[in-house]
Amino acid sequence: MKKFLEIAKIVSTHGIRGEVRCQYYCDSADVLCEFDRLYLGKDKACVQVERAFVQKNTVVLKIEGIDSIEEAQKLIGRFLFIDREDAELPPDVYFIQDIIGLTVKDFDSGIIYGKISDVYQNGASDVYSIKKSDGTELLFPYIDEVVRKIDIDGGEMLITPLPGLFEDYDED
8 A cells, every 4th residue: 555645636726825726636625735745746745734724616725835826836736745644544534545456356256357547536425346357347337235345455355246236247
């Protein structure tokens, strides 16, 4: 599991005092605003957040030591990360980055469907994409009736597909 998880990308400046506007990659903008410490760029340099607030579906951050628009402009396009140790997740809640790559097996038969290749967050439940070995895609909802067990350490997810969900599935 990765120690640092991508949480946002700096997309523009905000004002003239060194604030930056960020596109967030977490459940909500408020989640990003909760962190006092983030990690910047490829080298994951630790930065302190002086203040953060939500504005127009983005997060505006004031990073300690960045005090002018010129300094802020140099950060555009860089990614922000969190240390997974700084995040508190409730039981049975996982980071998407930990879900992607899990092997998906049938709970009853042990048939391997493929690996999770993407997670779509839309509507009432997430939708997981499985990439089969032939490159085709299978989709299933993350609901209790389908997802029976997630074993991050073991690298697998056990599911019981709803009737007709994978009716065109052929074992490879």
